[in-house]
Amino acid sequence: MSMAKLAFRNFKSSLRHYLILILSLAFSVMILFHFQTLLYSSGFDVLGTRNKEYIELLIQMTSFVLGCFMFFFIWYSTNVFLTRRKREIGIYVFMGLSNEQIGQMYLIEAILIGAAAWALGLGFGTLGTGLFQMILRKLSDLAVEIQFTPGLRPVLTTTLVYGMIYLVFMAKGYIDIVRSSVLSMISAAKQNEYVQQKQGWLATKAVLGTALLVTGYYLACKEGRDSVMGNALLAVILVTGGVYLLFGGMIPAGFQALAGNKRFLYRGQRILWVNSFIFRLRRNYRTYAIVCILMLCSVTTLATGFALKGRYETIVQFENTYTFQLLSSRDDLEGPARELIEEHSEILFDARLSLLYLDQSVLEADAYYSRFGILAYSQVKQLAQRTGLEFPFQELAEDEVIKASHQYLLSMITAREDVDIRIHGTTYHQIQDTSIPYLGYLQESSGYYIVNDQAYERLRSLGEEVYVYNYRIQDTENFAKIRDRLDQLVENTPENKTARIAMDPNSNELDWVKMLYTICIFLFQVFVLAGGSIMFMKLSHDTWEERERSQVILKLGFDPGLLKRAAAAELGTAYGLTFLVMAISSVFSVRALGNMMFTDLTAVNLVSAGVVFGILLIWYLLSVQAYGQGYRKNEKR
Amino acid sequence: MNHNSRKVAAEVKNLTKEYGARGFLTQVLKGIELTVYRHDFIAIMGPSGSGKTTLLNLLSTIDKPTQGTVILDGQDITRMSNKELSALRRDKIGFIFQDYNLLDTMTLEDNIALPLSLNGVPGKDCVQQVQEKAAMFGLKEHLKKYPYQLSGGQKQRGAACRALITGPEIIFADEPTGALDSKSGRELLECLRAVNENGQATILMVTHDPFCASYAKDVYLLADGRITCRISRGADRKEFYDRIIDVQATLGGDFS
Numbered sequence: 077m078s079m080a081k082l083a084f085r086n087f088k089s090s091l092r093h094y095l096i097l098i099l100s101l102a103f104s105v106m107i108l109f110h111f112q113t114l115l116y117s118s119g120f121d122v123l124g125t126r127n128k129e130y131i132e133l134l135i136q137m138t139s140f141v142l143g144c145f146m147f148f149f150i151w152y153s154t155n156v157f158l159t160r161r162k163r164e165i166g167i168y169v170f171m172g173l174s175n176e177q178i179g180q181m182y183l184i185e186a187i188l189i190g191a192a193a194w195a196l197g198l199g200f201g202t203l204g205t206g207l208f209q210m211i212l213r214k215l216s217d218l219a220v221e222i223q224f225t226p227g228l229r230p231v232l233t234t235t236l237v238y239g240m241i242y243l244v245f246m247a248k249g250y251i252d253i254v255r256s257s258v259l260s261m262i263s264a265a266k267q268n269e270y271v272q273q274k275q276g277w278l279a280t281k282a283v284l285g286t287a288l289l290v291t292g293y294y295l296a297c298k299e300g301r302d303s304v305m306g307n308a309l310l311a312v313i314l315v316t317g318g319v320y321l322l323f324g325g326m327i328p329a330g331f332q333a334l335a336g337n338k339r340f341l342y343r344g345q346r347i348l349w350v351n352s353f354i355f356r357l358r359r360n361y362r363t364y365a366i367v368c369i370l371m372l373c374s375v376t377t378l379a380t381g382f383a384l385k386g387r388y389e390t391i392v393q394f395e396n397t398y399t400f401q402l403l404s405s406r407d408d409l410e411g412p413a414r415e416l417i418e419e420h421s422e423i424l425f426d427a428r429l430s431l432l433y434l435d436q437s438v439l440e441a442d443a444y445y446s447r448f449g450i451l452a453y454s455q456v457k458q459l460a461q462r463t464g465l466e467f468p469f470q471e472l473a474e475d476e477v478i479k480a481s482h483q484y485l486l487s488m489i490t491a492r493e494d495v496d497i498r499i500h501g502t503t504y505h506q507i508q509d510t511s512i513p514y515l516g517y518l519q520e521s522s523g524y525y526i527v528n529d530q531a532y533e534r535l536r537s538l539g540e541e542v543y544v545y546n547y548r549i550q551d552t553e554n555f556a557k558i559r560d561r562l563d564q565l566v567e568n569t570p571e572n573k574t575a576r577i578a579m580d581p582n583s584n585e586l587d588w589v590k591m592l593y594t595i596c597i598f599l600f601q602v603f604v605l606a607g608g609s610i611m612f613m614k615l616s617h618d619t620w621e622e623r624e625r626s627q628v629i630l631k632l633g634f635d636p637g638l639l640k641r642a643a644a645a646e647l648g649t650a651y652g653l654t655f656l657v658m659a660i661s662s663v664f665s666v667r668a669l670g671n672m673m674f675t676d677l678t679a680v681n682l683v684s685a686g687v688v689f690g691i692l693l694i695w696y697l698l699s700v701q702a703y704g705q706g707y708r709k710n711e712k713r
Numbered sequence: 714m715n716h717n718s719r720k721v722a723a724e725v726k727n728l729t730k731e732y733g734a735r736g737f738l739t740q741v742l743k744g745i746e747l748t749v750y751r752h753d754f755i756a757i758m759g760p761s762g763s764g765k766t767t768l769l770n771l772l773s774t775i776d777k778p779t780q781g782t783v784i785l786d787g788q789d790i791t792r793m794s795n796k797e798l799s800a801l802r803r804d805k806i807g808f809i810f811q812d813y814n815l816l817d818t819m820t821l822e823d824n825i826a827l828p829l830s831l832n833g834v835p836g837k838d839c840v841q842q843v844q845e846k847a848a849m850f851g852l853k854e855h856l857k858k859y860p861y862q863l864s865g866g867q868k869q870r871g872a873a874c875r876a877l878i879t880g881p882e883i884i885f886a887d888e889p890t891g892a893l894d895s896k897s898g899r900e901l902l903e904c905l906r907a908v909n910e911n912g913q914a915t916i917l918m919v920t921h922d923p924f925c926a927s928y929a930k931d932v933y934l935l936a937d938g939r940i941t942c943r944i945s946r947g948a949d950r951k952e953f954y955d956r957i958i959d960v961q962a963t964l965g966g967d968f969s
């Protein structure tokens with residue numbers, strides 16, 4: 077009982093010290109809780125069953141990522157805490173407490189901390205759901221609305237998962253303490269370490285790291301058809317390893333070289349922070365690497381979110397180019413259809429063109445579609461004029477084609493230009509791949525090639541020619557009426573093959589993209605907060621160790637401002653380097669993403685990196701602040 | 714020696730220091746009077762807990778007295794702002810701490826260069842001055858080492874080297890040989906004496922070791938919060954040492 081009292085007193089008296097740990101644990105609880113709320117919210121109901129499989133896969137992937145993240149995050153924060161606590165409660169060995177008793181004390185403290193974090197996390201979580209929604213709504217009107225109903229299930233699942241992970245690390249801490257020798261207990265955080273590392277070994281790591289990074293970057297952006305997925309995975313592994321070695325090799329080597337140049341080093345407080353940075357780097361480089369990777373993930377997911385949002389909008393536009401499309405072997409439907417539609421709505425534009433369907437067997441290119449269509453250059457040009465679509469193409473030569481594709485959300489085939497296709501024994505050179513929606517929704521489901529007019533005539537005998545009538549209407553509220561009337565028209569022409577396509581302007585068929593977007597923003601939030609708080613925790617811990625050193629500087633007569641400036645420079649270097657490596661890597665990861673989405677995401681990349689920069693800046697300022705506070709506490713002693 | 718003809722480096726009047734909370738005050742220093750002249754080499758001796766470190770901290774501006782004045786370099790430090798004190802410490806004072814206080818994050822060379830660099834001395838000059846001082850203290854071949862790679866004596870000489878690099882007018886040393894064996898201790902004391910005799914430095918050293926004290930020119934004995942006795946050195950160090958032992962024995966304090 078007295079042990080519990082002692083532990084409780086410890087807990088109360090050093091609540092301030094625990095605050096960072098409690099907050100970071102609470103943070104992980106909050107993340108998990110948010111995700112659970114998202115899962116059980118009505119947001120998913122909106123989506124219907126149509127994309128259920130897709131979304132379930134997404135959820136599983138996200139759960140896995142989150143699970144890993146929580147595991148490491150709790151591991152990390154409890155470990156930092158343990159090292160520090162061990163030294164503080166280790167003093168009790170002098171009072172005759174056994175390791176087991178000290179371990180028990182640690183357990184009680186850990187339980188109190190864990191419980192406080194749990195309560196705080198759920199509390200923040202409940203409040204934060206509103207905030208999260210607000211952020212989402214700010215970022216776009218696209219996100220799925222989360223109807224927050226305070227259910228029991230998210231609370232229970234969160235408690236269970238968090239409780240289990242936390243218990244594991246609590247037990248680990250206990251065992252660690254019980255097995256510790258007295259000496260290691262007292263001097264847990266004070267070991268003499270080699271500061272300067274062997275240049276040869278560093279150089280090896282630097283070279284290896286650079287090689288990994290360059291290969292990784294190259295693979296990420298390499299265009300390909302079947303290899304893209306494999307390349308992307310390999311790139312992830314290589315870049316992760318490369319970043320690790322960069323912080324473990326290249327950066328320490330560089331800074332040691334700088335410290336060797338005394339004319340550089342001896343300039344004001346530079347002597348302090350450069351040396352201090354090198355000293356820390358040896359222990360912290362893993363942290364920097366992890367944070368860098370987390371930030372890279374966050375930039376990439378945010379970029380994915382932004383890009384998906386943009387792409388979602390273009391796909392909706394693409395599909396809604398025409399409200400109605402008739403596909404018929406008859407070439408005289410133009411008049412009747414127009415009359416019929418005009419009864420209910422004004423027609424914004426209409427356009428007709430002929431289309432030659434060829435069977436897959438005459439085409440020797442990728443076998444993605446079972447059928448593909450051939451369009452004549454001048455007909456498409458005419459259609460573009462009528463509809464106001466762009467037509468930025470020169471007259472085609474006999475052996476040239478332009479591919480007309482749909483808007484990809486993501487594609488694993490990234491090589492699209494300068495390919496040759498063979499149609500019925502003749503080779504055509506594909507000079508371009510366009511996603512201008514000349515055929516509207518039709519262009520979604522098949523592949524089309526625009527060929528030279530003579531080539532079209534030659535190919536005509538090989539396939540089946542149909543006429544496409546396209547209409548875009550003004551009064552969308554009469555959509556259903558017109559659709560039904562058109563269906564009658566289709567039924568009345570049974571001797572000919574006729575089909576009708578109608579695009580409901582109010583459909584929510586693409587809502588799963590919204591879900592994807594929501595998850596991206598969510599993950600971004602997780603990564604960026606996690607990265608920032610890991611960095612912050614580590615650096616705060618360092619500050620705490622810094623006490624004695626700052627005491628020496630002060631005794632030598634240098635003012636606290638100088639210490640603070642040196643600390644700011646050092647922290648700035650740590651945050652800055654992490655951001656720099658992340659930003660450079662993100663150029664490649666976002667470019668890889670852009671390749672898969674067939675767009676240039678440079679702007680998206682800049683914005684995402686800018687957002688992360690802003691958030692890191694806040695963490696940096698917090699760290700500097702924490703240093704100042706740590707220092708003030710020293711002064712009081 | 715005629716003290717009046719020499720410049721005063723530090724003057725202490727009625728210096729009192731109390732520790733503790735209301736009702737539990739203990740008076741550690743009870744009205745110390747002391748005048749230190751330029752180029753003095755003074756050792757302060759006294760039993761453990763007699764207030765030697767306290768006195769040194771007060772003199773060296775690290776701590777503030779309860780009562781009394783300390784005049785350093787013509788200025789009353791009890792009336793100076795923290796900023797002014799910092800500047801004074803930085804420009805005029807050198808410290809040699811009992812536990813070295815070298816920074817473990819940097820090499821010995823950088824440790825010695827630290828005060829210069831922080832004072833804004835150009836890198837080239839720093840390097841040169843570090844080389845000179847290191848040679849004087851026999852540390853030349855150890856400059857590239859980190860503190861954990863140095864022996865206690867080397868560390869202490871390094872700390873002394875750092876204290877002297879800015880050419881301070883007055884040097885405060887708290888038990889500089891406390892953690893050293895006699896040989897390393899002797900080496901350090903020789904260095905200090907050289908600085909005092911050849912250079913212009915005034916040295917104030919706290920010690921409880923008579924041998925260490927015998928390197929000084931004057932020894933003050935501190936007991937019960939007061940300076941009880943002053944012994945001045947003659948020509949011979951050995952004879953001085955014996956005298957210190959004698960006085961110690963007659964006063965009967967516990968000196969170890």
Ligand SMILES: Nc1ncnc2c1ncn2[C@@H]1O[C@H](COP(=O)(O)OP(=O)(O)OP(=O)(O)O)[C@@H](O)[C@H]1O
Nearest residue numbers: 732733741759760761762763764765766767768921
């Ligand atoms: N910060 C403090 N608060 C309260 N009492 C203190 C403080 N610092 C020193 N003392 C007390 O003042 C007295 C003198 O301490 P001081 O450190 O000056 O002794 P000293 O002569 O240097 O001893 P030693 O030879 O053991 O180093 C001691 O009784 C000590 O307990």
Ligand SMILES: [Mg+2]
Nearest residue numbers: 765766767887
């Ligand atoms: Mg002392």
